[in-house]
Amino acid sequence: MIFDGYVHQLPDTDPGETEEWLDSLDAVVDTHGKTRARFLLSRLLSHANARQVSFPATVSTPYVNTIPREQELWFPGDEHIERRIRAFIRWNAAIMVVKANKLADGIGGHLSTFASSASLYEIGFNHFFRGKDADGMGDHVYFQGHAAPGVYARAFLEGRLTTDDLDHFRREIGRGGRGLSSYPHPRLMPDFWEFPTVSMGLGPISALYHARFNRYLANRQLDDTSNSRVWAFLGDGECDEPETLGAISLAAREHLDNLVFVVNCNLQRLDGPVRGNGKVIQELEAVFRGAGWNVIKVIWGSKWDELLAQDKDGVLLNQMNTTVDGEFQRYAVESGNYIRENFFGPDPRLRQMVSHLSDDELRNLPRGGHDYTKLYAAYRSAVENLGSGRPTVILAKTVKGWTLGPGFEGRNSTHSIKKMTEQQLLELRDRLHLHEEIPESSITADDPPYFRPSEDSIEYQYMMERRKSLGGVLPRRTTTVRRPISMPSPETFAEMNAGSGEMAVSTTMGFTRLLRSLCRDEGIGRRIVPIIPDEARTFGMDSLFRELEIYAAQGQKYEPVDHDLLLSYTEDSDGQILEEGITESGSMASFIAAGTSYATRGVPMIPFYTFYSMFGFQRTGDLIWQAADIRARGFLMGATAGRTTLLGEGLQHQDGHSLVLASTVPAVQAFDPAFAYEVGAIVRAGIDQMYGPDTPDAERDVIYYLTLYNENYPMPALPEDPTLAEEFSRGAVRGMYRFAAAPEGRARRATILFSGVAHAAARQAVDELAKHYDVGAELWSVTNYKRLREQAMATERVNRLHPTAERQVPLVSSLLSESTGPITAVTDFMCAVPEQIGRYVPSGRPFKVLGTDGMGRSDTREALRRHFEVDCGHVVVSTLEGLADLGEVDRSVVADAIARYDIDPDAVDPFLV
Numbered sequence: 001m002i003f004d005g006y007v008h009q010l011p012d013t014d015p016g017e018t019e020e021w022l023d024s025l026d027a028v029v030d031t032h033g034k035t036r037a038r039f040l041l042s043r044l045l046s047h048a049n050a051r052q053v054s055f056p057a058t059v060s061t062p063y064v065n066t067i068p069r070e071q072e073l074w075f076p077g078d079e080h081i082e083r084r085i086r087a088f089i090r091w092n093a094a095i096m097v098v099k100a101n102k103l104a105d106g107i108g109g110h111l112s113t114f115a116s117s118a119s120l121y122e123i124g125f126n127h128f129f130r131g132k133d134a135d136g137m138g139d140h141v142y143f144q145g146h147a148a149p150g151v152y153a154r155a156f157l158e159g160r161l162t163t164d165d166l167d168h169f170r171r172e173i174g175r176g177g178r179g180l181s182s183y184p185h186p187r188l189m190p191d192f193w194e195f196p197t198v199s200m201g202l203g204p205i206s207a208l209y210h211a212r213f214n215r216y217l218a219n220r221q222l223d224d225t226s227n228s229r230v231w232a233f234l235g236d237g238e239c240d241e242p243e244t245l246g247a248i249s250l251a252a253r254e255h256l257d258n259l260v261f262v263v264n265c266n267l268q269r270l271d272g273p274v275r276g277n278g279k280v281i282q283e284l285e286a287v288f289r290g291a292g293w294n295v296i297k298v299i300w301g302s303k304w305d306e307l308l309a310q311d312k313d314g315v316l317l318n319q320m321n322t323t324v325d326g327e328f329q330r331y332a333v334e335s336g337n338y339i340r341e342n343f344f345g346p347d348p349r350l351r352q353m354v355s356h357l358s359d360d361e362l363r364n365l366p367r368g369g370h371d372y373t374k375l376y377a378a379y380r381s382a383v384e385n386l387g388s389g390r391p392t393v394i395l396a397k398t399v400k401g402w403t404l405g406p407g408f409e410g411r412n413s414t415h416s417i418k419k420m421t422e423q424q425l426l427e428l429r430d431r432l433h434l435h436e437e438i439p440e441s442s443i444t445a446d447d448p449p450y451f452r453p454s455e456d457s458i459e460y461q462y463m464m465e466r467r468k469s470l471g472g473v474l475p476r477r478t479t480t481v482r483r484p485i486s487m488p489s490p491e492t493f494a495e496m497n498a499g500s501g502e503m504a505v506s507t508t509m510g511f512t513r514l515l516r517s518l519c520r521d522e523g524i525g526r527r528i529v530p531i532i533p534d535e536a537r538t539f540g541m542d543s544l545f546r547e548l549e550i551y552a553a554q555g556q557k558y559e560p561v562d563h564d565l566l567l568s569y570t571e572d573s574d575g576q577i578l579e580e581g582i583t584e585s586g587s588m589a590s591f592i593a594a595g596t597s598y599a600t601r602g603v604p605m606i607p608f609y610t611f612y613s614m615f616g617f618q619r620t621g622d623l624i625w626q627a628a629d630i631r632a633r634g635f636l637m638g639a640t641a642g643r644t645t646l647l648g649e650g651l652q653h654q655d656g657h658s659l660v661l662a663s664t665v666p667a668v669q670a671f672d673p674a675f676a677y678e679v680g681a682i683v684r685a686g687i688d689q690m691y692g693p694d695t696p697d698a699e700r701d702v703i704y705y706l707t708l709y710n711e712n713y714p715m716p717a718l719p720e721d722p723t724l725a726e727e728f729s730r731g732a733v734r735g736m737y738r739f740a741a742a743p744e745g746r747a748r749r750a751t752i753l754f755s756g757v758a759h760a761a762a763r764q765a766v767d768e769l770a771k772h773y774d775v776g777a778e779l780w781s782v783t784n785y786k787r788l789r790e791q792a793m794a795t796e797r798v799n800r801l802h803p804t805a806e807r808q809v810p811l812v813s814s815l816l817s818e819s820t821g822p823i824t825a826v827t828d829f830m831c832a833v834p835e836q837i838g839r840y841v842p843s844g845r846p847f848k849v850l851g852t853d854g855m856g857r858s859d860t861r862e863a864l865r866r867h868f869e870v871d872c873g874h875v876v877v878s879t880l881e882g883l884a885d886l887g888e889v890d891r892s893v894v895a896d897a898i899a900r901y902d903i904d905p906d907a908v909d910p911f912l913v
């Protein structure tokens with residue numbers, strides 16, 4: 001399709017000339033037919049293009065290879081040796097899955113995906129992917145997750161993995177946890193895999209933002225990334241995930257010609273065809289081309305070229321164009337005769353075209369994705385595209401299960417088959433021409449052999465030489481620092497510790513100031529990466545626009561509307577802020593790219609990604625999980641947190657549960673700070689844990705999540721007494737500390753734990769309890785229930801497994817035993833957050849929790865806190881109830897408080913409305 005554009009809106013300055021052109025076209029159609037007319041139009045368009053007559057691009061081309069045969073480059077490799085290497089790899093990849101399922105029935109694995117993409121990878125390995133010994137860290141390759149067996153099989157040939165390693169595919173528990181992970185997991189194989197990909201869609205979006213981040217590093221002169229390309233391999237089914245295609249326009253907009261997507265178009269996903277009634281390659285071509293990408297289709301293998309060359313009437317092209325994927329899939333499983341009758345048969349001219357081919361030859365007319373010369377030409381063209389400003393996508397047509405035999409190839413069930421019979425193994429061996437290497441007698445279904453050529457074989461020598469000349473083996477993950485980072489100076493945090501005096505400010509405002517100070521810090525400043533998805537003004541962070549500047553690869557080509565303001569919207573090619581627009585997924589992908597730069601580039605960078613807390617864990621939880629897998633380091637800042645604090649926005653904005661979701665990710669430390677000095681202490685400790693000199697390496701790969709609120713109140717200063725100051729700061733980091741001792745001289749004692757903005761209700765309740773009920777309540781700030789729980793579980797485990805050793809006491813239990821009386825915890829989050837420590841509260845002490853369970857709603861903070869029962873009155877009531885449980889006050893005292901604070905005991909439960 002061609003975009004209509006503007007032509008109908010323009011005056012025709014020479015109708016006579018227009019008419020002549022149209023008549024000529026009519027004449028061509030009438031005399032030579034539509035195919036000829038199409039041909040001429042296409043020539044005209046490409047000629048116009050060459051004369052720089054710009055014209056709206058066509059978004060789809062006929063169903064043929066983008067690169068014509070005559071423009072294919074000479075293939076510099078040794079075709080025969082590469083085919084042999086591919087055969088060895090194909091064999092071992094299949095055997096490792098088959099064996100894994102023999103050794104442990106049901107352990108799974110995939111045979112057909114790699115079988116369809118072996119050539120896609122091998123062309124890359126032998127000719128394109130640059131390893132880390134090349135200039136500047138080499139290329140970054142995102143492998144399709146469930147093609148992992150093929151990647152392991154190659155590493156095995158290279159001598160990087162042993163037979164025993166392959167036998168531990170998917171067995172990650174035994175051998176000291178050194179199995180081969182099912183999919184690319186840097187968490188589990190930190191020296192091997194770099195990029196987790198298997199959750200569909202996350203690989204492509206991460207790769208895209210990674211390519212963008214490489215440009216950011218270069219533009220800010222932090223690293224020379226000009227020699228590194230990002231390659232992402234993905235499935236055609238995977239393209240249905242919104243993350244896969246949702247960001248592709250960014251790649252064109254930012255001129256990411258360092259990015260190559262290779263889509264393995266085997267026309268199938270897990271259950272069946274991707275587009276049975278359509279053509280996935282054509283659909284993807286239009287989408288990518290429309291987004292401004294360089295699209296290279298590799299549909300047909302070389303043997304089709306001679307048929308196309310004879311296609312004077314365009315009948316073959318027409319047949320290719322009109323055959324839907326469901327039929328193409330069928331041709332992959334049917335006999336040559338079926339193909340002759342059904343694909344070529346209906347038109348005598350087509351039938352004639354293939355009359356010289358036998359049925360077998362017809363069946364074996366290969367698809368482009370299995371043809372190394374076609375693939376080489378496509379990859380070469382992709383890498384030579386550097387400088388064009390356009391990212392490239394290669395759409396390669398393959399057969400799912402290729403070479404595995406009729407039980408696999410093109411079958412709808414092929415994705416899930418993990419076993420092969422002896423007969424199938426034998427057929428595979430024959431198909432791969434491995435008769436000499438794998439004698440028939442060695443093939444048993446129970447213990448089929450791997451095959452590795454000796455180190456003096458020509459195949460081994462060839463593949464190793466290729467990798468050496470391309471900069472070493474892949475994948476390989478390293479954490480060697482090329483450009484060290486230094487720690488921020490203590491002064492950077494001074495403002496946080498000083499408090500705000502009488503001035504009412506929010507923790508968000510405090511954090512914004514801290515972020516600015518960090519960015520100004522001599523040592524670390526340039527390594528800070530502020531990331532914001534179109535919410536800076538909401539968080540009051542627009543004050544940073546002018547000073548830090550917004551990253552824009554092409555600078556700022558306009559004078560901003562607010563140029564005369566002190567805080568104008570300033571873009572620059574070396575701007576520091578990644579202002580992502582409205583894409584939390586894209587922002588997370590940037591967070592991951594920045595947070596893994598210490599490994600992928602050897603250049604530590606520290607992302608601070610600030611978002612609407614509701615749209616963090618809830619919206620992009622899978623990307624956060626991926627960030628944990630990939631060992632990203634950095635800070636997630638959940639601003640406008642709290643179910644009752646962000647007033648006015650209603651239930652889709654008011655976050656009372658991100659801390660619960662955060663509690664599910666082991667690598668995340670989830671903090672709920674109340675005061676600016678807590679924020680400062682936590683951020684400082686986080687940077688130190690990630691990059692400081694004293695952290696054990698095993699503990700560095702953490703993500704700090706901090707909630708930030710938009711409620712203003714005077715921020716207390718850190719106590720002047722250094723011991724107390726140290727205790728507060730340390731306490732804020734380890735999870736809790738005593739914020740205030742109980743008022744003296746009261747008849748009864750109680751303990752109140754607060755987090756975040758709930759400090760206000762708690763502090764007020766202390767006064768009320770003292771004034772009206774003769775209760776002295778002490779106050780603790782609990783900043784991190786998750787950490788307290790995890791520490792407690794660890795001690796529990798040690799106790800369980802070492803029954804005769806001295807009992808360890810969880811930190812939270814020992815700290816709470818320094819307090820007195822019943823305990824009430826109050827939070828602006830769900831009760832489940834404080835309940836994480838429920839089991840560890842010292843026995844005999846009532847533990848009450850006030851939280852904001854239920855759907856959020858819009859009203860004033862006061863009304864919301866009353867509605868969710870977390871205001872001062874409710875804290876008093878809860879504390880008195882605890883005392884009543886202990887028999888220290890009569891239940892009528894609780895009733896008195898209910899009346900005093902005007903609480904309606906019959907109000908509807910907020911959880912239910």
Ligand SMILES: Cc1ncc(C[n+]2csc(CCOP(=O)(O)OP(=O)(O)O)c2C)c(N)n1
Pocket residue numbers: 112113146198199200201234235236237238239264266268269270274400415
């Ligand atoms: C988010 C997500 N959903 C579902 C899956 C399960 N899954 C794994 S592979 C697959 C099919 C993949 O099809 P395609 O992308 O076409 O890859 P192919 O194997 O055909 O190359 C599915 C659904 C997953 N890994 N991630």
Ligand SMILES: [Mg+2]
Pocket residue numbers: 235236237264265266267268269274
């Ligand atoms: Mg597929």
